[in-house]
Structures are given as structure tokens and as C-alpha cells.
Amino acid sequence: MVDQLSQRKWKETLRPITAFAMPNQFSRPRTAKETTSRLEMNLSYFLTNYLVLSLIIFSIAIISRPGLLIVAVCLTMLWTYALNSPELRIGQIVLRGKNKMFVLVMLTAALVFVTAGSTIFMVVGLCSTVVMLHAIFHRSGPALASAAVHNEGVEMTSDSV
Secondary structure, three states: OHHHHHHOOOOOOOOOHHHHOOHHHEOOOOOHHHHHHHHHHHHHHOHHHHHHHHHHHHHHHHHOOHHHHHHHHHHHHHHHHHHHOOEEEEOOEEEEHHHHHHHHHHHHHHHHHHHHHHHHHHHHHHHHHHHHHHHHHEOOHHHHHHHHHHHOOOOOOHHHO
């Protein structure tokens, strides 16, 4: 799976908004089998769109809470400084190599959890819910794409899929 994600052509698989979010492309699945089929096909077909949507939601969450924005900027500055310095001094302690990275990761994790823990859980929950609902109620992306090519621009109705 990791291999598939690393080989995915992310720019080429970003589906247009007309394929992703047009109201006439949504319907309630009739059977559990259809629900499962839509879920599997749409999660794969719209993966890039789901990632972009999640990043937008996460960005709005950070921007809407100034404290989180300040922490994000401070962590970015800390990491930039640490990665460009061969060693990191904290009082009498000098950190290099793996020790420096370990302390930075732990510090980052602690700051993120303390300052943004509830926001992260809220955003992950919201994104998961939106993605699952879209994947279930959107008539299968690949089927719609092939139907659009087959119909060559003819407007699709709910009966055409």
C-alpha cells in the first residue's frame, strides 16, 4: 500500500470539481453490496481530492485559532534552526544527530498534543465523516468517468448510471 501511495501521480489524479461535487452525482445506495462497492471505488478514485479537502479543513482550523497558528510558526522556526545547525544546545546539554531529532520529535509531539489535541481529533473526525459520506453517496467515480466518455458530453441523469 505504501508503495502504491508513493507511486501515485497526485497531480494527475486530482479530479475536477464537476466530477467530485456535483449534486446530480449523488444518490443513496440500494444495497449493502452497492455501499461497499462505492466505498472501495470512490476511496481509491477520489483519494487526492479527499486529501486536498482534508488539508483545506485542517488549514482553516489552524488559521481560525491564533494560538495554533503561533505554535505552528514557532515549531517551524525551531525545526528550521535545528535542521540547519549541527548541534542544539539546551543549557549545558548539547544534542547532535539522532538525539537532537528525538528531542525535537518529542517536543513537537508534546506541544501539538497540549495545544492542538482537541482540534486535531475534531478535524480528523470531521474529515473522516465527510470522506466516508461522500464515498458512500457519490455514484462510483470510475463508472461515472467512463459513462461520461461513453456519452461524450451528454448530461447524465440518475438513470444513466
